[in-house]
Amino acid sequence: MKRDNIKTFSKKLSGKASEWDSAFSVEKADEVLAFHKSIPGYEETPLVRLDALSKELGVSSIAVKDESPRFGLNAFKGLGGSYCIAKYIAGELGADMKDVDYDLLTSPETNEKIKDLTFVTTTDGNHGRGIAWTAKMLGVRAKVFMPKVSTRERLESIRALGADAEITEYNYDDAVRYAKDYAEKNGWPLVQDTAWEGYEDIPLSIMQGYMTMIREAVSQLDAPPTHVFLQAGVGAMSGAITGFLANYYGNEKPVITIVEPDKADCIYQTALADDGKLHFVTGDMDTIMAGLSCGEPCTIGWSLLDAHAEHFVSMPDNIAAKGMRVLASPLPGDTKIVSGESGAAPFGFVCEILENPDMKDIKETIGLGPDSRILCISTEGDTDKASYRRIVWDGEYPSV
């Protein structure tokens, strides 16, 4: 990979908190985890230590949290969908989230009150599956819209969970606006995994739901990470993880790096402009990292990233493809991870900057060296199996 193909922006943290910090406290994460644990089939996802690779690449450790087994959905997104729908229903029942669990949500009395609900959303695939799965579990309906670049495989995987799903002619952000209008016209709740001014309650609970993966990870790690690498679409997931890490580790917070596809780098553009405004990317945003193909940052996510993330990266698809291949063919002694395009993006970036001498300046700026303990989250498995094979088996998207 040529150095020019990767753009980075780094900043010194101002030390100013985010107004959303308190919503991502350790106490809140424990409450969210307790809710998820009440769902049948809940299991902690594995934290995989790649010891041979960390030795090879000259760092102390590399750990990858593998979210592919999460609730049988092949991605982390069910965490947010289930928590936000539970919280919405808690509101309908007048119950406190601390008292809400799977048994309450699926009781005949609750079902009688909620059975006519339809939850509306837009998705590139993973969030929609999380919503469809939760709706099915609770005996309510889901209406799911998808951007025009969505694959048939992703559409069918949502329909298989019983949702009414369709591919629209819009890009992701326009499809969100379409879903919003549709929900309003029908008087149904919009459960969108991104926030904008005036629409923050539901995305906030989705983001809080994501904390379960990092709450588990910090307990699974042998030692606190020095560097965490996260992928961003709208920045809700990375914002939630970052907010939690800032609360959990305080002054010892790891250095946080956010990676995005160069065709949909709205978080990078917003960081770079540094003018207090959100910066959008428009057009088809045609990237293999389908989950990250979003052009409009989430307000809550950006606020947390602005306060606590140091480095921002805009990079080509080939880096994610490399991450998928390295995870699929580990060094002897290391465990294989099946990771999809969006899942492997930060890990691919880590491999590239540690391995490629042309990237030395990035490695130095981020401060990686023999004492570094790296954490990445593989947020999805092979959610597009045909694409996974083309990349991992046939070498599609080679290094350029």
Ligand SMILES: Cc1ncc(COP(=O)(O)O)c(C=O)c1O
């Ligand atoms: C697999 C995967 N990883 C990461 C993300 C990024 O999440 P966010 O859009 O909150 O930045 C998504 C979003 O859909 C995703 O599907």
